[in-house]
Amino acid sequence: MAEVFNWHLGRKMTYAFDEAHPQRQFVAVFNINRCIGCQTCTGACKATWTFSKGQEYMWWNNVESKPYGGYPQHWDIKILQLLEAAHQAAGRSAEWDPSKAGPTAPYGVYDGLTISEAAGAEEQALGYLPPDAEWRAPNFYEDTSTAYPGDRLGISLEGASLPEHQTWFFYLQRICNHCTYPACAAACPRHAIYKRPEDGIVLIDQARCRGYRKCVEQCPYKKPMYRGTTRTSEKCVACYPRVEASDPLSEGVPMETRCMAVCPGKIRLNGLVDVTADGAWVEAPDHPLYTLVRQEQVALPLYPQFGTEPNIYYIPPRWAPRAYLRQMFGPGVDQAIARYAAPSRRLLAVLQLFRTTQRMIFRYEVEEGPLVLETEVGGLPWQMYDDTAIGFDAQGREVARLSVIEPIYERPAERVNSI
Ligand code: SF4
Numbered sequence: 429m430a431e432v433f434n435w436h437l438g439r440k441m442t443y444a445f446d447e448a449h450p451q452r453q454f455v456a457v458f459n460i461n462r463c464i465g466c467q468t469c470t471g472a473c474k475a476t477w478t479f480s481k482g483q484e485y486m487w488w489n490n491v492e493s494k495p496y497g498g499y500p501q502h503w504d505i506k507i508l509q510l511l512e513a514a515h516q517a518a519g520r521s522a523e524w525d526p527s528k529a530g531p532t533a534p535y536g537v538y539d540g541l542t543i544s545e546a547a548g549a550e551e552q553a554l555g556y557l558p559p560d561a562e563w564r565a566p567n568f569y570e571d572t573s574t575a576y577p578g579d580r581l582g583i584s585l586e587g588a589s590l591p592e593h594q595t596w597f598f599y600l601q602r603i604c605n606h607c608t609y610p611a612c613a614a615a616c617p618r619h620a621i622y623k624r625p626e627d628g629i630v631l632i633d634q635a636r637c638r639g640y641r642k643c644v645e646q647c648p649y650k651k652p653m654y655r656g657t658t659r660t661s662e663k664c665v666a667c668y669p670r671v672e673a674s675d676p677l678s679e680g681v682p683m684e685t686r687c688m689a690v691c692p693g694k695i696r697l698n699g700l701v702d703v704t705a706d707g708a709w710v711e712a713p714d715h716p717l718y719t720l721v722r723q724e725q726v727a728l729p730l731y732p733q734f735g736t737e738p739n740i741y742y743i744p745p746r747w748a749p750r751a752y753l754r755q756m757f758g759p760g761v762d763q764a765i766a767r768y769a770a771p772s773r774r775l776l777a778v779l780q781l782f783r784t785t786q787r788m789i790f791r792y793e794v795e796e797g798p799l800v801l802e803t804e805v806g807g808l809p810w811q812m813y814d815d816t817a818i819g820f821d822a823q824g825r826e827v828a829r830l831s832v833i834e835p836i837y838e839r840p841a842e843r844v845n846s847i
């Protein structure tokens with residue numbers, strides 16, 4: 429086992445391979461607060477990549493209702509239980525120390541065990557192989573909320589108010605995280621899984637794979653999926669032809685993936701960030717993903733304690749209990765929600781850029797506009813300005829221009845009744 433630095437955990441950890449980083453990393457931010465659970469993303473991925481024989485139960489993109497839903501069923505509860513048992517056996521606790529937060533440890537330091545550190549002698553990572561029955565439904569428990577001491581029609585007499593509702597669920601959008609330290613790659617005895625140096629996308633070489641399913645067992649997010657007809661495993665390929673700009677629609681610049689580009693809830697923003705030789709993100713205050721993840725820290729990794737350094741980030745839902753969210757997204761949750769609830773001018777501008785173009789945005793500018801609202805959020809004064817966010821593609825061409833206040837078009841009188 430080698431020692432590698434994981435900035436999500438703020439410390440070194442053990443991993444199967446020596447530390448090596450791509451020049452750029454495929455990254456996305458999903459804003460849970462905006463997702464309407466329409467599954468358009470799920471359908472787009474299936475229609476593009478998994479519509480063939482043997483792929484019937486394969487959902488590379490899925491959206492599950494938390495806390496009960498999951499694909500495969502209970503994937504996160506099961507791995508959390510295994511990790512908890514490993515901590516108990518070792519007489520340790522899975523604590524974070526947020527007081528040690530700093531530039532290389534934005535969420536503080538994780539003092540517990542990762543799935544790699546908790547692995548048995550024979551394994552690269554703690555894991556389990558879900559039985560077939562657990563893959564049978566992509567969103568079992570869809571829209572099922574938590575039980576609560578509510579009143580008639582499920583409406584609480586005490587009222588439900590932000591930041592936390594008494595009864596709640598939220599949608600969790602999931603694709604492969606194209607992890608910095610992929611457990612799937614570490615697990616494969618055939619070395620069939622690799623991380624591309626040009627964009628950090630993690631792929632399974634179908635010619636090398638012999639169907640051992642150690643990747644399925646040891647990916648904590650359960651994103652490699654076995655295909656009986658070919659006896660190989662497959663997974664999200666990050667729509668790499670679009671990222672490579674080889675899609676005919678791309679006009680020579682990297683495009684966002686299919687599941688990102690179709691999202692009607694406008695919850696997804698996808699791009700490439702530059703990475704240094706030691707794995708840090710190159711400082712880029714005018715890159716929308718750098719602003720969301722590193723500067724404003726409003727988007728957080730999913731289960732960072734697993735230790736794979738996942739590259740899909742989430743803006744946590746404002747209404748769900750904080751303890752549940754801290755378990756899922758780490759100790760940065762309270763700050764992320766506070767910043768999302770009362771966004772800075774810069775953050776509010778970047779939030780306008782979600783789903784405005786299929787091309788990846790590599791840089792943005794903000795044109796300042798007038799003050800339009802003065803109010804209080806959480807007892808503190810907050811102002812809203814009608815600023816304009818402008819996004820540029822990989823060749824520096826303007827591809828998006830959105831103001832905070834949406835323009836209103838009044839229908840001319842002669843067309844007032846036409847649709
Ligand atoms: Fe591998 Fe799982 Fe990470 Fe995807 S999410 S790169 S399948 S460990």
Ligand code: SF4
Binds near residue numbers: 663
């Ligand atoms: Fe599917 Fe592409 Fe989305 Fe991956 S990035 S889940 S391959 S649509």
Ligand code: SF4
Binds near residue numbers: 464690694
């Ligand atoms: Fe949510 Fe967007 Fe997927 Fe619809 S398409 S379920 S809004 S992530």
Ligand code: F3S
Binds near residue numbers: 632
């Ligand atoms: Fe390896 Fe997974 Fe195939 S463990 S051999 S990539 S099924």
